[in-house]
Amino acid sequence: MTSEQIKEHLKQVKYPGFSRDIVSFGLVRSAALVDGTAKVSLAITTSDPKVPLHLKKEVDHCLRALPGVKDTIIDVAVTATRAPATPANQPGATAAGARTIRHAVAIGSGKGGVGKSTFAVNLACALAQLLAAQGRPGRVGLMDCDIYGPSVPLMMGLDGRPEIEGEGADAMLVPMERHGVKVMSMGFLVDDDTPVVWRGPMIMKTVQQFVQNVKWGELDVLLVDLPPGTGDAQLSLVQTLPLDGAIIVTTPQPAATNVARKGGLMFQKVNVPLLGVAENMSYFLDPAGGQHEVFGSGGGIITAEKLGTTLLGRVPLITAIREGGDAGRPVVVQAPDSAAGQTFRTIADALLHRLAQPVPPRM
Structure with missing residues (x-):
């Protein structure tokens, strides 16, 4: 199974809060199947520790549905960021x-x-x-x-x-x-x-x-x-x-x-x-x-x-x-x-x- 075939399958995994998948967002850096082990590397930018855990779980579940996959190794590289807080009553808070x-x-x-x-x-x-x-x-x-x-x-x-x-x-x-x-x-x-x-x-x-x-x-x-x-x-x-x-x-x-x-x-x-x-x-x-x-x-x-x-x-x-x-x-x-x-x-x-x-x- 090629890297592109694995990425195609990973399009089923959506980024939290979006209808877009992690592949189309460019978050999948590499993907390979070696001796029955699917190895995937992700790179995301987030300040929420729940997001990488969620994605890791969803990617693991998605990969194990592939024929020939016995195990997974999923590496998630995270760049932390903090979105600026906006008071609810501040003008333009919704835009x-x-x-x-x-x-x-x-x-x-x-x-x-x-x-x-x-x-x-x-x-x-x-x-x-x-x-x-x-x-x-x-x-x-x-x-x-x-x-x-x-x-x-x-x-x-x-x-x-x-x-x-x-x-x-x-x-x-x-x-x-x-x-x-x-x-x-x-x-x-x-x-x-x-x-x-x-x-x-x-x-x-x-x-x-x-x-x-x-x-x-x-x-x-x-x-x-x-x-x-x-x-x-x-x-x-x-x-x-x-x-x-x-x-x-x-x-x-x-x-x-x-x-x-x-x-x-x-x-x-x-x-x-x-x-x-x-x-x-x-x-x-x-x-x-x-x-x-x-x-x-x-x-x-x-x-x-x-x-x-x-x-x-x-x-x-x-x-x-x-x-x-x-x-x-x-x-x-x-x-x-x-x-x-x-x-x-x-x-x-x-x-x-x-x-x-x-x-x-x-x-």
Whole structure:
């Protein structure tokens, strides 16, 4: 019996307080069957002495059900941690992950296919660069709420599973980090070949957990990459996390701008300020520097005017943006001085200035 076969069987063992198994959480470091003895090594982070004992018992029970297993040796390496206590009457006590977030901004589009996630990834990296230059590194987060099609892990060059700190109701997921951005995505929690077939309540619960049960730490800006549409994920986010504003991403043609405008109206209806419109794939930039408006022109500024907000910028349609996303090195990181890199940094700078301005109180 191979190590992978043993790990597959261990997927029956759930981490206490979670529906996720210990294998998908990345807690199983090694597994082997030697002369009838199953040897498994676990590495967990917890301050509760009951958790390693519970897991050891469950793993032993699971392994002994395998054919050919006569005995078990289970090693559990524990890194102790202590979750900070939160008084029950403290503001935000039910949203531990959100208390240290200074500004939360949603990235929406209304429809798919406009490059919203690509925009969100590059904007996050541009914000991280600007804040690092100000002496504030590691202060940007990116929450991928595109439950059905999470592409942020690929574009950020991240894989694997997030670590867990604490246990039971106090357990917190630790976001992964790359390019100076802290990232949490549904893509970290499901296998690549596993489609997410969920109804609304499950989507809402996941969005709530991404806000309340993720150890974001001190953030200046948390960007939230929303799925297309104006449904469960969007409404759940608004109800769970106080948003400082939203950015609408569109391409120039009416087929995109008409839907993007509806997405913007949705945010206005739930009293979320619009921080601006970004026009993606605005023009094709050929090697000679010529601009070709493949998808028409003017859609971004028209959408911004109809929504009563501003056009933050026009992102060109160039191969380097796509290549950077596929390689896990966004164009802002790989080619910061390129036309696209400079555009994203300009938009990031404009966003920081908009967030620094006082906004009217919400009704």
